[in-house]
Amino acid sequence: MQAEEIATNEERKTKTRLNKLQKRLRREVGQAIEAYNMIEDGDKVMVCLSGGKDSYAMLDILLNLQRSAPISFELVAVNLDQKQPGFPEHILPEYLEALGVPHHIVERDTYSIVKEVVPEGKTTCGLCSRLRRGTLYGFADEIGANKIALGHHRDDILETFFLNMFYGGKLKAMPPKLVSDDGKNMVIRPLAFAREKDIAEYAELKTFPIIPCNLCGSQENLQRQVIKEMLQSWDRQHPGRIETMFRSLQHVVPSHLADTELFDFKRLALGFAHGIDPSLGESRLSEPQAIDILSL
Incomplete structure (x- = not known):
């Protein structure tokens, strides 16, 4: 009986923690959407689902908001199958079908292109992201989606800011909302106000079927990883610094x-x-x- 009581208490704590995280993420996503007018009545939003924790959480929170939002908008989940060896192709379709979410799996062998073009040992992320972005932009036009939702969060935005400053000589970050260079696509980042550690815990509690990236996820010593570790160190030593830095991006003189x-x-x-x-x-x-x- 004692073991059962302990198990019940743990389940109760887990449920409470999950509810708190969901409310926090829901509030932060709602605030980002309102602040940047990300989603409007009648929008068709293409939610880019990679199989990682961020995009799973984004879709989950957007579906939650969709049910109670005062406006009507459509969500379509899209995954780009880049033909990486060993990629479990069945996981995302099965997950989305179980949710009843309209979805598409776009098959493009960008993996072979990246491996052919990028020398062994060099970072593949740059070329991979450009190929992925071009494919997704084109597909959004095919299905009539006027918004493209990406799962970048607050930490991604800050990391990009420091990457551009340290290595690119620019004060530039990931905007929560932007129009592509050709003017044909609008990208939104609903998780712009959300912390990565909250998303990671939420994904674990929700037991999302995470699919690791075999192409770039195992690369070490990436510049972004160095920046990430720097920010995490600051966060541990100076709680609240991450929030202050992000606020500074919104108040420029x-x-x-x-x-x-x-x-x-x-x-x-x-x-x-x-x-x-x-x-x-x-x-x-x-x-x-x-x-x-x-x-x-």
């Missing part, structure tokens, strides 16, 4: 940076508020209004 394309430093003059002479007309960015760097 161009006049206190050095980009002449964002702020008209040449027109600064003494005797005027913020150095801008109103008689000369509006500056390209008449600061000190903060702008959202995630939208750049």
